[in-house]
Amino acid sequence: MKRTSLQQTFTVSITLFTICVIGAVAWFGYQQGKSVLIGELQRHGLSLAENLAYNSEYGLLFSDIEGLKKLVDGVSQNQDVLYVVIMTAEGGIIAEHGLYQYSRLERITQKRFVEYLQHIQAEAEPKLYDAENNDGIYDIFAPVYFTPEEGPANSVDPLPSSSVSTSPTPQQELLGVVVVGISFDRGSKLLRFLQLQILGLTLFIVVLALIVARFLVMKVSEPIEKLATGTRRIARGDLTQEVEINTQDEIGELAHSFNFMMHELRYSRQELELWAQTLEQRVQERTKEIQQKNQQLTELVESMKRIQEQLVHSEKMASLGQLVAGIAHEINNPVNFISSNISPLKQYIADVKQILRHYEKMRGLHPEQYAEIEKLKASLDFEFLLEDLDDLIRDIETGAIRIKDIVQDLRNFSRLDEAELKTIDIHQSLDTTLNLLGHLYENRITVHKQYGDIPPVECYAGQLNQVFMNILANAAQAFETKGNVWITTSLQTKDDHPGASAWLHVTFRDDGRGIPEDVLPKIFDPFFTTKDVGEGTGLGLSIAYGIIEKHRGELNVSSSIGEGTEFQVEIPVKLSQELRWREPVEKTET
Numbered sequence: 001m002k003r004t005s006l007q008q009t010f011t012v013s014i015t016l017f018t019i020c021v022i023g024a025v026a027w028f029g030y031q032q033g034k035s036v037l038i039g040e041l042q043r044h045g046l047s048l049a050e051n052l053a054y055n056s057e058y059g060l061l062f063s064d065i066e067g068l069k070k071l072v073d074g075v076s077q078n079q080d081v082l083y084v085v086i087m088t089a090e091g092g093i094i095a096e097h098g099l100y101q102y103s104r105l106e107r108i109t110q111k112r113f114v115e116y117l118q119h120i121q122a123e124a125e126p127k128l129y130d131a132e133n134n135d136g137i138y139d140i141f142a143p144v145y146f147t148p149e150e151g152p153a154n155s156v157d158p159l160p161s162s163s164v165s166t167s168p169t170p171q172q173e174l175l176g177v178v179v180v181g182i183s184f185d186r187g188s189k190l191l192r193f194l195q196l197q198i199l200g201l202t203l204f205i206v207v208l209a210l211i212v213a214r215f216l217v218m219k220v221s222e223p224i225e226k227l228a229t230g231t232r233r234i235a236r237g238d239l240t241q242e243v244e245i246n247t248q249d250e251i252g253e254l255a256h257s258f259n260f261m262m263h264e265l266r267y268s269r270q271e272l273e274l275w276a277q278t279l280e281q282r283v284q285e286r287t288k289e290i291q292q293k294n295q296q297l298t299e300l301v302e303s304m305k306r307i308q309e310q311l312v313h314s315e316k317m318a319s320l321g322q323l324v325a326g327i328a329h330e331i332n333n334p335v336n337f338i339s340s341n342i343s344p345l346k347q348y349i350a351d352v353k354q355i356l357r358h359y360e361k362m363r364g365l366h367p368e369q370y371a372e373i374e375k376l377k378a379s380l381d382f383e384f385l386l387e388d389l390d391d392l393i394r395d396i397e398t399g400a401i402r403i404k405d406i407v408q409d410l411r412n413f414s415r416l417d418e419a420e421l422k423t424i425d426i427h428q429s430l431d432t433t434l435n436l437l438g439h440l441y442e443n444r445i446t447v448h449k450q451y452g453d454i455p456p457v458e459c460y461a462g463q464l465n466q467v468f469m470n471i472l473a474n475a476a477q478a479f480e481t482k483g484n485v486w487i488t489t490s491l492q493t494k495d496d497h498p499g500a501s502a503w504l505h506v507t508f509r510d511d512g513r514g515i516p517e518d519v520l521p522k523i524f525d526p527f528f529t530t531k532d533v534g535e536g537t538g539l540g541l542s543i544a545y546g547i548i549e550k551h552r553g554e555l556n557v558s559s560s561i562g563e564g565t566e567f568q569v570e571i572p573v574k575l576s577q578e579l580r581w582r583e584p585v586e587k588t589e590t
């Protein structure tokens with residue numbers, strides 16, 4: 001829809017209203033003026049006609065044509081008079097002025113004169129005939145009477161007026177009729193001038209009204225436009241610019257309220273933004289706190305799990321230790337019988353063999369007896385028996401040694417074997433262990449030694465060797481064919497630890513097959529093995545774990561399938577120092 005501006009509406013309305021009002025007033029004024037002017041003219045004409053009639057009585061009575069002529073000339077001097085005629089009662093023209101010049105003869109002599117005679121018989125008053133052809137000329141007829149009793153003259157009024165009655169009395173006789181023709185030309189000119197003046201005034205007022213309308217519209221529409229612009233700015237979110245209207249009227253008040261509203265809006269928005277910011281910050285802080293708590297909880301759960309696992313493990317170890325200690329003790333005695341008897345048995349068999357060989361050399365036997373012995377030897381496969389006897393004894397010896405080793409392992413595992421604390425060179429210990437494992441490592445495994453600068457370590461030397469042995473043996477068994485093993489040693493200081501401050505770190509890394517995820521948690525369990533029956537006892541790592549625990553250290557493992565496995569050993573450099581702090585603590589704990 002096309003927008004009509006306030007200015008247009010105001011301008012058109014005020015212009016139309018002004019034109020209507022001024023037009024109505026002008027029309028009314030014009031009509032009034034016109035009727036007043038015509039009235040005045042007519043009164044003037046009637047007055048002239050009556051005066052002339054009054055003064056013509058004598059001249060008509062005595063046929064004083066000259067006198068009547070003078071009267072006619074005198075009246076015709078009047079500005080508005082066009083013609084003057086004095087006529088007899090029969091209609092004859094006695095004196096005239098301008099009658100022929102204005103061609104009024106026909107009008108007054110024929111129709112009007114007869115008509116007028118009828119008129120004065122009824123009303124006996126002058127009569128005014130309106131301008132018939134709109135030519136602005138009025139014909140005024142007035143009668144001239146003769147009154148015999150009062151002499152030749154009508155009652156003379158020095159100032160005759162239209163109000164003077166000329167109505168005939170019974171004694172009166174009609175001498176004649178005077179006709180005066182007056183023109184409205186001057187009045188018309190005056191009215192035209194008046195019209196022009198009114199038109200000019202109307203135009204002036206219209207222009208003035210337009211200027212006033214424009215001023216008023218400007219006064220109203222300009223601030224409204226400013227307010228509208230301000231509203232649009234607010235709608236766009238701009239709350240910075242205030243509307244500048246400083247008038248003291250209602251619009252000024254509206255602008256003031258508008259600015260106040262904007263100020264309040266701005267304030268509310270700032271509050272909201274601030275609130276949103278703080279809220280966001282608070283949410284972030286809370287989220288961070290919750291995350292931290294969550295992390296702490298996860299860590300706590302993890303450490304509780306570890307502690308639980310350790311407790312279960314220790315418990316298992318303790319009960320297993322007792323069981324194993326008992327078994328080791330029971331086996332130890334018979335194994336001792338066997339192993340201690342093997343040497344004398346070997347000696348005895350060697351002696352018996354010697355005696356038998358000696359008998360063989362003796363030729364004192366009867367050939368039949370000899371043949372019987374030979375027969376017996378052959379049936380018993382004596383030569384093989386002698387040879388196999390040695391093998392059997394060697395096997396028994398090997399078995400006995402193996403059993404002894406296992407018992408030793410079991411004793412170590414159950415901590416029966418409490419050796420003295422010794423301070424040793426760990427690098428030498430590692431090298432010796434590698435030498436002992438020579439048969440497993442030779443031509444298969446490349447060992448990369450990354451030995452750090454470490455001091456001599458106080459430990460249960462034999463047991464620590466066994467830890468290295470078990471881990472390195474497992475590493476060697478992790479390869480199908482060839483592989484690498486990295487051994488790293490380093491020193492770490494724990495200044496905030498109340499026990500030993502220096503700690504030894506030894507890591508064993510291989511690039512073997514790795515340990516599956518589901519197997520990893522079980523490898524420290526005693527008797528857990530993935531090897532075939534008879535190939536491994538599954539005690540190696542559980543013993544190692546026990547030994548490291550005894551050293552108040554830690555044994556950890558990490559592994560991934562196809563990439564390899566890493567064992568980390570951590571023990572105090574001075575175990576006695578650690579024990580001095582640990583033992584009272586452990587006692588109060590239990």
Ligand SMILES: Nc1ncnc2c1ncn2[C@@H]1O[C@H](COP(=O)(O)OP(=O)(O)OP(=O)(O)O)[C@@H](O)[C@H]1O
Binds near residue numbers: 475530565
């Ligand atoms: N370096 C390694 N690479 C891959 N698997 C390993 C490694 N070390 C240990 N394991 C796994 O851990 C299991 C337990 O090892 P542990 O030394 O306790 O027993 P074992 O070696 O099987 O038997 P034993 O030590 O009596 O010969 C092994 O059977 C093996 O599956």
Ligand SMILES: [Mg+2]
Binds near residue numbers: 474536
């Ligand atoms: Mg092993």
